[in-house]
Amino acid sequence: DTEVTQTPKHLVMGMTNKKSLKCEQHMGHRAMYWYKQKAKKPPELMFVYSYEKLSINESVPSRFSPECPNSSLLNLHLHALQPEDSALYLCASSRRQGEADTQYFGPGTRLTVL
């Protein structure tokens, strides 16, 4: 099973809303990632978790708050977003942090901020 699942598939929210994106993997991977992708552009790394601890924050604004409740789950809490935050948010996981060749992506959540 090489599947990373993400919910919801689509999300529309206002700038004053609070919402969360969820990601799950059951491959026993100990590194999990959040990426942001604009249309027809490559994914951009946001956060890296290793063994459930935040390892890397790529200078992401505080209105994005990641959380890793356990080794299989990764959440991204959203609050007071801006319209320019509309994008495809991708979750990925790998066996260990740094093992790029085992990095599997989920299908993404298409976020629209009104």
Place this chain on the structure above:
Amino acid sequence: GQQLNQSPQSMFIQEGEDVSMNCTSSSIFNTWLWYKQDPGEGPVLLIALYKAGELTSNGRLTAQFGITRKDSFLNISASIPSDVGIYFCAGPYLNAGGTSYGKLTFGQGTILTVHP
């Protein structure tokens, strides 16, 4: 910097034609990855390359790791309509100490359109 220059940006081809795309960098990479992304989906890993000169196939796809470790190409033979999508090359971003911390450097992508 560790940027990847991917070309061409887009390709419009007829079904049955062969396709070639490539990535170059001014920096050395020790791993090259090729992903395909369908509309509304996440990138799917097609081929991973680990050694300079390595040539690897996955069905109709063939990719090579350049001898200089600064380039890679991906070929698709006998294209079919389901090959449509965006193809990205990628490699592990290395920090100042030469260690990968999981971040991938991506090329800008090649948008492939296949006409039946």
